[in-house]
Amino acid sequence: MAILIDRNKKVMVQGITGREGRARTRLMLGFGTNVVGGCTPGKGGEEVEGLPVHDKVSEVVEANDGVDVSVIFVPARLIKHAAMEAIDAGVKLLVLVPDRVPLWDAMSIASHAKESGAEFIGPNTLGVISPGQGVLGMIGGRAASAKGWFNEPIPGHTVGVVSRSGGMTSSCGYYLSRAGLGLSTLCHVGGDSVIGMPIPRIAQLFQEDPETDAIVVFGEIGGSQEERLAEAVASGRITKPVVAYIGGKAAREGTRFSHAGAIIEGNRGTHAGKVEMLREAGVTVVDGFGDLPEATVSVVGVPAS
Secondary structure, X not given: OOXXXXXXXXXXXXXXXXXXXXXXXXXXXXXXXXXXXXXXXXXXXXXXXXXXXEOOHHHHHXXXXXXXXXXXXXXXXXXXXXXXHXXXXXXXXXXXXXXXOOHHHHHHHHHHHHHHOOEEEOOOOOEEEEOOOEEEEXXXXXXXHHHHHOOOOOOOOEEEXXXXXXXXXXXXXXXXXXXXXXXXXXXXXXXXXXXXXXXXXXXXXHHHXXXXXXXXXXXXXOOOHHHHHHHHHHOOOOOOOEEXXXXXXXXXXXXXXXXXXXXXXXXXXXXXXXXXXXXXXXXXXXXXXXXXXXXXXXXXXXXXX
């Protein structure tokens, strides 16, 4: 199994005729993703990578008897309209790739999604990848590199990765694969302060996935995602082994650590506080990123060669 994306889910691309939309559609198709079409207002009737282009999301949904996921490559100022259109058309999972989405727009999308029973990854995300199944967004860069970097699931030795950093999502997957582990899904939740599906939500999906044996987390200072994960582990909602690394140890109050959502405000979201709470809950927290693969192997083990 995999979470969020598999080879059977029908995927569309909003903004498919733009430069990023075209390039990432090529990546997704090359990796085996079931991309069924896309839309750009005023471009209906064209084709991209052999896929039909429509003017509206609803037209793509109607033409394909439903769509499971929409990956959105439009300018940040247009994300709110694009996301609302997809939600109103009945799409239940959105991937909001652009960064610098206005805060109030992200909050409006979150409210509308909740009312409609939809969910979204991002904004400011590289997306999601399930080795051997499909990719949403741009993780891996090219289909060939994505296939070479990330191991497919290995029975009994498979981990899921959830990360607040786009680049480190791929790095986690690469080094875990080199250590001999299989990967179910890698998810970059997004780097903004308001996001759709945070670490605890993704961890819960991994908990429910029979193919995922352990959960690897790349966290950061700022916000409360890691603290809420610790609460889920302590309460028994997450029972699978969790291995985590928290970036930003040297940051001080008011420092932003790479992403808009990674900033310490007073005593909230500190590195020390996150590490302490996770460890008290029973999570294995490593001090250095390079220790992550070995710590995960010690929890999961690798198959005999």
